Every structure is written in C-alpha cells, then in structure tokens.
Amino acid sequence: MSDGTDFEEEFPPESRPELAVDAEFALLLTHDVDRPYKTVQSLYHAVRHSDPRQLKGLLPGVNPWWQFEEIMALEDDLGVRSSFYFLREPHLLAREPGDWLDPFYWVEHAGRYELDTPELLDVIDRLRDGGWEVGLHGSYDSYDDPDRLRTEKAVLESALGGPVLGGRQHHLNRGSNTWRYHREVGLHYDASPGSATEYGFQQGYRPFRPFDDEFVVFPLTLMENALPDPGEFPEAAWQVCEHLLEEAATNDAVMSVLWHPRLFAERDFPGYRRVYRRLVERALELGAWVGPAADYYGLMDHPERSVSKAEPVSEPQTGSAPESECSDSGADPAESDGGRSGDAKEADRSRVPPSQARDNKVKSTANTESTG
Ligand SMILES: [Zn+2]
DSSP states (O other): OOOOOOHHHHSOGGGSOOOOSSSSOEEEEEEEESOSSOSHHHHHHHHHTTOGGGGGGGSTTOOTTOOHHHHHHHHHHHTOOOEEEEEOOOOGGGSOHHHHTOHHHHHHHHTOOOTTSHHHHHHHHHHHHHTOEEEEEEOTTGGGOHHHHHHHHHHHHHHHTSOOOEEEEGGGOOOTTHHHHHHHTTOOEEOOOSOSSOOSSTTOSSOBOTTSSSOEEOOOOEEGGGSOOTTTOHHHHHHHHHHHHHHHHHTTOEEEEEOOGGGGOTTTSTTHHHHHHHHHHHHHHTTOEEEOHHHHHHHSOOOOOOOOTTOSSOOOOTTSOOSOOGGGTTSSHHHHTTTTOHHHHHHHHTTSOGGGGSOOOOOOSSGGGOOO
C-alpha cells in the first residue's frame, strides 16, 4: 500500500542526478534477508495449505529457505551482482513487555537469525569476496531509533569486516527522521521508499538527495510480492516486469527491484525465480547497467556534505568522536526522545522535508508471509 507521499513532486526530475552510467538505464538488484530459516512457517504452511510436504522443512539438515548459494549461482551465470540486506533483530524478550504477547512479534521472532553464527559469517564472507554488496536491513523499529540503527550497523560491520554503505528498512518503514538518522550513523543511502503491493515509478525515475548532499535515496520500483502470482499467472507477472523495463529504458531511469531470498525456493514460491532470471536477462538485452545499489552509488558524482536547510540543529561534528555509542545513549535528549515526545517530534518535523513527516510504519495483520 502506498502512503501517498509524492516524492515526484517534492524532488522534481530537474533536481535529481542524471543517470550515472553509460547505459540505457540502470537496474538495481536487491534482496532483503528476512528469514533464511524456515521454522514455524513450515507448520503454518502445512496447516494453511493442507500440505504435509511442508513439514519436511523441519527435518534436520533441510532448510529450503536458505537460498544464498542458488542466488549467487544464478547471478554468476547471468554475469551480474546484487545487494543483500541483512537484518539484526532484537530478541522478543528485549522488547517492551507489552509486545511479548503480540502475535505479530511472535511471527517476526520466529524467523530471527544471528549474524555471528558460522554459517552466516561464511555466507557474508563469500558474498563480499564475490563482489556482492552486504548492506543493512534495519530492524522493525530502527527507522525511528538511531541508537538501535547504529548498533545494528556496527554488528553487521563486525561480521563483514568492513564498512556498510547503505540499505533498506524492514517493512519499508519510514518516519519523520529516518533519513536523518541513517545519515547520522554513517549510512550513505536508503533504498526504502516504495510499496509491497504496488509497482511502478510513482516516486520518480531517478534517485534523489533529501539533504542536497551525498546522501541518496533510491526509490523501490518493484517488490516481487506486488506481481501477479507467477506460479499461477506467469505471463501476467512477466508482462509487468517487461513493461517496467521498457519504461525505465525510455526514461533513463534507475529502476530497483526487491526479491526476498526465500522466494527463490521454487517449491514454496513457484515461478518467482524464473521471472527474476528473465527480468535480468531482458534488462541486459535492453542495454541496462545491472548491479548492486552500492556499486551504482559509487559511480555517481557526489557533492560535499553540507549543512542544508533540512538539518540546521544536530549536525555531528566532523572530526570529533561519534555522537554516542550505545553505552552513551541519551547523551542528546533531542535525539533519544525524538520518537516519543510529541513536542520533540513536532520540532523535528519543522526541520525535515514535509513528506518525511508522514509516518509510514507498516504493521501487517497478515504478516505470516511477510513481504517486508
Ligand atoms: Zn524485511
């Protein structure tokens, strides 16, 4: 569902950076790593679809949603790379007690994973060494919590052994200060604005710079969930993709797509893998530059960071220590209370672009097959 924010109006085409590559258009390939392990979902699918075969997902050694190797092989075969955004969610019991009995958080928690297990560290190493981007998938509440976001970034950078350039928020959440927080913790881009149910270029054909500096926002053109089910309607799903590619080519666009890794599990989600392959093949045929968001970002010309109209108050001092690590949270009340105090929120709103003032946090009531 679109939140109705009109970035096309707020950041008109003439204010946006030109296509940064010598190509017909650019296609950014991204994967939000929500749930690499099929756990309670096996039981859920078995019951909901009366399909006891789903229970095989619970057998030791069988993990149908672990699709990293398949995606790497597929993209290697196509000669492209992509972005993988990793999620580091807090434990359920680390939440407010009021959340403990909320089924929404049970489902979120059921798929939770740690970044420092041997198999996750290994896959992150192989992605990095193979030329894929490892980016941050900010957890459900991190869009409005800079300390949490900072911690998640640090944990991922520790696993990666290097800096993380950008990422996307889980469930595409966005609040009045999300981009400011991203920027403050050292992220250089956000790829969140978009929809789980609508596809298209409603947010414009090219990325934009909300602070007129090097921080870039890449709108999401297509999440796989928004397609007609390619298992039942493969041609309809393909038509959507082909039309978007042609529209991108006609308009020198930077198009971006999100395919969740588990959707490459052919038995559980038939058709999605095939459409993805065809999408990339067709983009290359049309003369597109295809790759990870970080690579595209690296090809752009960037202005120096400047104190812009959007951020007169809490610009971090360059050259000084980071504003606060977790041990020092609360050092700046305007920061830590920004999401809770009504007055602080109003003050914040007065100094951010108006569209960001609309809270776009999504709480799905049918989240068992989450598309965030
Ligand atoms: Zn997500």
